[in-house]
Amino acid sequence: MKRTKKERQNQLLETIEETPxxxxxxxxEKFNVSIQTIRLxxxxxxxxxxxxxxxxxxxxxxxxxxxxxxxEVIGEVVELNLDDEAISILDIGAEHVFARTxxxxxxxxxAQANSLAVAVxxxxxxxxxxxxITFKNQVHQGDRVMAKAKVTRAEREFTIVEVNSYVKxxxxxxxxxxxxxxxxxxxxxxxxx
Amino acid sequence: MKRTKKERQNQLLETIEETPxxxxxxxxEKFNVSIQTIRLxxxxxxxxxxxxxxxxxxxxxxxxxxxxxxxEVIGEVVELNLDDEAISILDIGAEHVFARTxxxxxxxxxAQANSLAVAVxxxxxxxxxxxxITFKNQVHQGDRVMAKAKVTRAEREFTIVEVNSYVKxxxxxxxxxxxxxxxxxxxxxxxxx
Numbered sequence: 125m126k127r128t129k130k131e132r133q134n135q136l137l138e139t140i141e142e143t144p145x146x147x148x149x150x151x152x153e154k155f156n157v158s159i160q161t162i163r164l165x166x167x168x169x170x171x172x173x174x175x176x177x178x179x180x181x182x183x184x185x186x187x188x189x190x191x192x193x194x195x196e197v198i199g200e201v202v203e204l205n206l207d208d209e210a211i212s213i214l215d216i217g218a219e220h221v222f223a224r225t226x227x228x229x230x231x232x233x234x235a236q237a238n239s240l241a242v243a244v245x246x247x248x249x250x251x252x253x254x255x256x257i258t259f260k261n262q263v264h265q266g267d268r269v270m271a272k273a274k275v276t277r278a279e280r281e282f283t284i285v286e287v288n289s290y291v292k293x294x295x296x297x298x299x300x301x302x303x304x305x306x307x308x309x310x311x312x313x314x315x316x317x
Numbered sequence: 318m319k320r321t322k323k324e325r326q327n328q329l330l331e332t333i334e335e336t337p338x339x340x341x342x343x344x345x346e347k348f349n350v351s352i353q354t355i356r357l358x359x360x361x362x363x364x365x366x367x368x369x370x371x372x373x374x375x376x377x378x379x380x381x382x383x384x385x386x387x388x389e390v391i392g393e394v395v396e397l398n399l400d401d402e403a404i405s406i407l408d409i410g411a412e413h414v415f416a417r418t419x420x421x422x423x424x425x426x427x428a429q430a431n432s433l434a435v436a437v438x439x440x441x442x443x444x445x446x447x448x449x450i451t452f453k454n455q456v457h458q459g460d461r462v463m464a465k466a467k468v469t470r471a472e473r474e475f476t477i478v479e480v481n482s483y484v485k486x487x488x489x490x491x492x493x494x495x496x497x498x499x500x501x502x503x504x505x506x507x508x509x510x
Contacts, residue, residue, distance in 0.1 A: 193416050223386050230445045231431050235424035252423045258447045
């Protein structure tokens with residue numbers, strides 16, 4: 125069904141409101157128009173490009189981080205509810221990949237996930253004790269990795285944080301982190317949602 | 318027992334021959350003299366400082382690395398026997414620690430260990446599938462971390478590499494890495510030593 129320009133732009137606004145990290149490519153596909161059309165729509169509607177939208181959202185989360193300096197988080201934190209859940213975005217550049225294969229090096233995905241696991245802790249200090257990690261699919265230069273951290277258990281002495289990372293909808297990484305924190309928790313367990 | 322200077326210098330030469338990565342501090346303690354005396358001894362004997370000794374040994378290992386570009390290894394590889402074992406050294410600088418605590422960030426210890434686990438593989442390509450890691454003790458700025466990798470199992474499809482990292486004699490990190498390689502191995506199992 126062919127939409128009018130007005131209809132498309134209204135739906136475009138709604139879509140970006142609901143899913144702020146959608147790319148121009150994904151929008152073009154969704155609305156069955158060219159990427160150039162999407163860019164012109166965004167210009168007319170004064171919607172900043174994706175990179176800028178991420179930066180604006182990340183800026184709002186910046187001061188929530190407690191357990192490390194915000195600039196020490198690897199990737200941009202776009203959502204953060206302390207002791208509950210957090211999301212960060214890392215764009216894979218040339219500096220993150222093996223020269224020979226263009227495949228992202230594991231320690232960058234680990235660093236994104238581990239620093240998010242630290243950032244989600246509502247405490248002045250949090251240290252990683254153990255981690256079990258799985259690299260599920262290869263990540264390449266140009267990919268945008270979205271890491272989602274979830275506190276799944278909070279004992280007196282430690283907190284378990286699960287981090288699952290995705291490129292588009294494909295899972296690329298999973299890590300279960302056991303974190304020590306400086307102040308023991310009162311709650312003995314956080315229920316799973 | 319007081320040694321003559323000649324005796325001490327002979328024993329110093331032997332000690333550095335046997336344990337090339339010994340520090341001036343450790344030598345001073347061993348021979349019960351000042352660090353300054355050790356430095357003068359090294360000057361007279363034309364023994365380069367530790368940093369330079371590491372660099373010289375690392376240079377010899379440089380061309381042995383197959384599964385990644387040698388400069389992609391995090392740390393200096395000072396020993397490498399492909400599909401068997403490897404050792405690397407990483408000096409923890411300000412860029413490796415949390416600003417607030419001066420404690421080394423986990424992903425740097427992980428990067429040293431993981432890249433050594435890749436480097437030890439005798440293959441054009443090796444990728445990490447899974448890892449179980451433990452941070453056993455805190456590492457601080459100024460510490461020198463020695464990572465020791467050992468191939469403990471080589472199945473057709475994957476190779477298991479265990480990496481244990483130490484600061485002086487204290488273990489600080491342990492990682493068990495399951496690595497995929499591009500060419501399946503013929504040997505079904507490497508015996509443990």
